[in-house]
Amino acid sequence: MGGLEARELECFLILAEELHFGRTGEQLRVSQSRVSQLLRALERRVGARLFTRTSRRVALTPLGERFLTRLRPAYAELRAAVEDARSAARGVEGVLRIGFQGTADDGLMAALAAFRGAHPDCGTEIVELPFSDPFGAVRAGTVDAAVVLLPVTEPDLVLGPRFAEQRQNVAVSARHPLASRxxxxxxxxxxxxxxTPAPPAPAYWRRAQAPSDLPGPTVRTLQEGLTLVATGQAAMLLCGPTSEYHARKDIAHVPADGLPDSTLGLIWHRDGETERVRAFARAVRETG
Structure with missing residues (x-):
């Protein structure tokens, strides 16, 4: 690999996301000049510019875009391989990062409590995922696993234990004709x-969360959706715990009959199955 350094690749990936040398330096905990040095070293190895830079703007070149597309999954796989080796060597230690959608309900909290009790040397962090991007954080490696709404048919993701089957509710404005039903x-x-969830959520998953024959507005977050519901612009399907957690005077939650139950599932990347993830999956199965 021509003396390629992981620090150069990390710098490239962060700069491609931030498009700002200062913020990239903050994340790497180095100076802006060091960011420039790392980038120049990588560009020398590649043999061409990966970014165009002016005093006002940083942007990827076409070659930089191509390089990013190839590098991102490869780098995530490399990180996962190193993390898996560390986990196997140390046992269940470090920090387990779990993403969740909607509401961190009693089932998730019970699984986390069981995991902490069994593995006191391992810390835990929970991260809320955007309604419109249930799988992105797992793919990017910013969480180790995620609790998401089903269905999940992604070939690069593992669907582990399923739990929290709940009757679905339709959230409507308190002034909506269906609110009294x-x-x-x-x-x-x-x-x-x-x-409907906006992209990048895949079409089949978006359809499952909004199985209507009439088009509705798309949103990125749950809060955006609830705001549109409250103003009467459309209705929204929610699971039971999410309906309870987001109860408010200007929204009515009406149970829906004849629809599949809302079900949660624990997912993780096929290349990111560590001892921590396996231990948490066991805790979900035991408490679910």
Whole structure:
């Protein structure tokens, strides 16, 4: 690899995300001049510019875009391999990072408590995931595993234990004609415009969260969706715990009959299965 250094690759990946030398230096805990040195060294190895830089703007060159596309998954796999070796050598230590969607409900908290009790030397962090990007954090390696709404049919992700099956609710504005109903049929749900997760969530997953025959607005976050519901622009499907957690006077939550239950699943990347992840999966199975 021509003396290629991991620090140069890390610098490139962060700069490609931030497009700002100062913020890149802050993340690497080095000066801006050191960022420039690392980038120049990498560009010398490649033999061409990877970024265009002016006093006002930093942007990837076409070659830089191509390099980023190839490097990102390879670097994530390399990190996962090193982490897996460390985990095997040390046992369940370090920090377990878990992503979640919607609400960190009782089931997730019970699994975390069981994991902490069994592995007191391992810290835990929980990170809320965007409604529109359930899989991105796992792929980027910013979380070790994630609790997401099903379905999941991604070939690069492992679907572990499934849990928390719940009847679905339709969240509507308190002023909506359906707000006074005690329940809704599936046909009524299909005939109601539903708020849909925006890309990059895959089409099949977006359809599962908004199975309506009428188009509704797209949102990136759960809070954006609830705001649109409250203003009467569309309805939104929510699982039971999320409905309870986000109860508010301007939104009514009406149970839906005839729809598949909302189900959560624990996922992780195929190249990122560490002892910590396996131990947490066991805790989910035991408490679920």
């Amino acid at each position: 005690t329940s809704l049929t599936a046909a009524e749900v299909f005939a109601t415009p539903l708020i």
